[in-house]
Amino acid sequence: MDLFGFGQFLKFEECIRHLATRLALNEQWEYSDPAKELAEGNNAANFPLPVLRNYLEHTFRKVKSEDKIVYTPDKNFACFNTGLVTPNLEDIFAFFELNKFNNPRAPYFFKAFIKKSDIEFLIHFSQNQPESANYFDQPALLLFNPKLQLIPNIDHIIQDNKGRFPEPLRQAPDREIRSRLMGAIDDISKRVRINYKIAIPQFYDNKFQLLLPLYLVDNTKPDLALVVEKINENTYSAWTCLTMGMAYNNARLIVSPHSEWLKP
Template identity: 35%
Template sequence: MIHVPTPADVARRQSPEIGPVTEGHAEALRTFAFFPYRGPKNAPGSVEPAELGRRAWEETLSALASLAEPEEWTDSNPTVRPLPILDSFLRYTHRRLVMEDKIAVTADGEYAASNTGLLTPHAEEIFGLYQRNQHENAQHWFFVGWVAESNRDLLRNFDEPPQMAEYVTSASELVYDWRRELKLAYDHILGDNIDRFPPEMVKQPLRARQALDSAINLTLRRVRRNHKLVIPQWYPKLGEAGAQFLMPLDLTGDGTADLALVVSAVGDRAYRGHTVLTLDMAYTNARLVARPDSDWLAPSAAPIPAIDEAFDVDEARPVEV
């Protein structure tokens, strides 16, 4: 039987980077498995491996978006990357599943499966199904397809479906406690990330600090009356157990959020605001925990920059099963 760690097990783990990585499973999704191109058979034979990999990944994303409940997976500049929010969602969800030992593998090592955390329009869970790759010097797994929980191959090979990724150790971590003191890492926020502030504040750090303090005070007053205003998020490189929070910052006073403050719990009595994110970055991180239900954080706020897993030839090597 596959052991599924409890939230307490996960919380006790430590790592200098993003947390423990299961032996045998690559933390990068496209290193974990080969995603084949299943497009037109008359595709030019001279296509470079990296380009073929791009086509295969775009095809993979489109297939999942079509199978899942309708959701906005693009941003205001969809030509940069296909379905960029879904792209980031899949990659980071896989990392979390590896950290939690939730990649299910059959006893004979022939098949693997993972829970995407998404549902079909009829509320069936969606899984990634993989078969052992027969080729050496390639990814260990070969992507078979996205399947619903009623899929015959999934039922035939797995007695129990793989579990979803979890990002918190208790339900209380999903609600911001306004009673705790909030301390800000001003040096990092205003020193390293001042370029994320509105243009008129970038070269005026004193003005930026005043706007930051004012925005936080205003948000905290509102949070006491509406706890949903602060949204949980997860980002693997922060290396902290459980979720963090995203707090809207209206720096210009026009009634809309300009940035999101990332807040993490420190002990049982305080929070630390350690960085600020643009709204596009914030939405990508928040979507891992749950689809944000907020007026201030939407998927089309701004273009989403490429994350640290870029397309490359190593990930996109054209190996057939």
């Protein structure tokens, strides 16, 4: 079950805009260049506040998988912890009421995003407060280990992601793309071994992976994010790359990335 299969939303865009601008701690929830994201195959750029929408949908799936959606004893109300906070660091929850229209496709009706001190929350959930999603059972996976070798699958990266490459390379021969890509991966492999904080963790398909910036055209601004996954105790593999927006979406599920290179 996904978020929209659990709760019926009226004016979803207005709801999340209120959350972003009036309730939650300020974050960048829009892509800095939506047209570029669309051109590179990121269809999420069609939606308003795409980073926040993605965050809420995936957070719901995670808390549901962890059995952290909380219900009142009579099942008339439900609530989950969004993982977001107010500027004063109060937890923010998504609050639902049983759908009186008996809609099998959405058993609950979304009421509001509410903070911990809200009277509705205190009345129904002060004795059983929903916990936030947990991404920290294996903290070692969130850090790059410089002792492991990184082996990229260059052919697969090019064949499956050519539309995500920057415009100057999209029409270039594979030979030129291969040369640029191998050079960029070699460069970032050396840099991340000097500074492991360059690697940013992401959560995708119920797995932890790491993101590394690839500078293919401009040495001051990354063009793509290389997805790196630990295969065994000796090896990282890289099979794909993401646009900056896609990478930020996945990284934001864990924490708000404070990085010099990864921006939405």
